[in-house]
Amino acid sequence: KAGVTQTPRYLIKTRGQQVTLSCSPISGHRSVSWYQQTPGQGLQFLFEYFSETQRNKGNFPGRFSGRQFSNSRSEMNVSTLELGDSALYLCASSLAAGKGWGEQYFGPGTRLTVT
Amino acid sequence: TQLLEQSPQFLSIQEGENLTVYCNSSSVFSSLQWYRQEPGEGPVLLVTVVTGGEVKKLKRLTFQFGDARKDSSLHITAAQPGDTGLYLCAGHMDSNYQLIWGAGTKLIIKP
Numbered sequence: 001k002a003g004v005t006q007t008p009r010y011l012i013k014t015r016g017q018q019v020t021l022s023c024s025p026i027s028g029h030r031s032v033s034w035y036q037q038t039p040g041q042g043l044q045f046l047f048e049y050f051s052e053t054q055r056n057k058g059n060f061p062g063r064f065s066g067r068q069f070s071n072s073r074s075e076m077n078v079s080t081l082e083l084g085d086s087a088l089y090l091c092a093s094s095l096a097a098g099k100g101w102g103e104q105y106f107g108p109g110t111r112l113t114v115t
Numbered sequence: 116t117q118l119l120e121q122s123p124q125f126l127s128i129q130e131g132e133n134l135t136v137y138c139n140s141s142s143v144f145s146s147l148q149w150y151r152q153e154p155g156e157g158p159v160l161l162v163t164v165v166t167g168g169e170v171k172k173l174k175r176l177t178f179q180f181g182d183a184r185k186d187s188s189l190h191i192t193a194a195q196p197g198d199t200g201l202y203l204c205a206g207h208m209d210s211n212y213q214l215i216w217g218a219g220t221k222l223i224i225k226p
Binding site for chain 2 (some may be wrong): 033042058091
């Protein structure tokens with residue numbers, strides 16, 4: 001069974017630009033979560049989607065948004081990039097259908113560098 | 116304030132030594148997961164514990180969930196360089212939908 005895939009793996013953008021990251025979950029997984037990971041802040045939860053609906057959201061500004069498609073693939077978008085947005089962005093999929101406490105299967109991440 | 120406190124934050128030991136890392140909270144968790152993350156990769160799930168007092172073994176790794184379900188530990192016997200990585204714990208509370216993450220323990224095993 002194929003794992004979680006994320007594209008692109010690496011990305012360099014300049015301040016003020018926007019970026020879209022893509023995540024394909026494990027087949028059959030309907031929950032997709034996004035995380036930002038930095039050395040200083042650790043793993044920070046961005047949002048979670050289940051069946052095309054945002055089910056939960058972390059404490060990030062509105063510049064961070066996402067969506068999920070009918071095939072469970074998900075995208076996240078960051079507009080008006082800031083230097084502080086440089087991070088590893090991780091996507092995780094889960095079978096979670098109820099309270100959402102399913103085990104997370106992570107992709108390799110997208111390393112975003114903002115200059 | 117972290118709901119899940121991991122300690123130590125950093126640990127560097129020689130191959131063959133034993134070690135224990137901790138994941139503590141003042142809150143009760145319905146389940147707790149441990150992950151290992153290697154540089155440049157996403158975290159990989161190692162184990163899930165759900166019952167207070169539960170002990171699970173994965174080769175040289177022993178995971179324990181506290182009786183009160185507020186804490187957990189990971190013990191590694193005869194550590195090997197391949198055990199090097201960032202160890203993260205994450206838990207679910209019945210009162211909170213989100214998966215709560217600890218800040219992680221960075222472990223380096225020197226040959």
